[in-house]
Amino acid sequence: MERFFQERKVEAMKKVRSLLKNGDVDQAVGLLRAAREVWPENDCFGNDDMDSSEELLAIREIFMTDIGEMTGRNPYSYRSVIYFL
DSSP states (O other), rough: OOHHHHHHHHHHHHHHHHHHHHHHHHHHHHHHHHHHHHHHHHGTBTTOOHHHHHHHHHHHHHHHHOOOOTTOOOOOOOOHHHHHO
């Protein structure tokens, strides 16, 4: 079960990255904030006390991290990724 949740976390990071690459910044920030609520531990999506500059750094970190791309077999829309969170 832990592996399933870890995979969902990575997929959420990939989706944030994909949204940023496509210029969908508002959706990327929304997904980052939703993921933060689901996975508050380890601060991989930031924390609740972040100001906007810290949030920008968290988004930048996800964008710059080599985590791979969304695959063709995982064509999640923004809403379906949120559903799995």
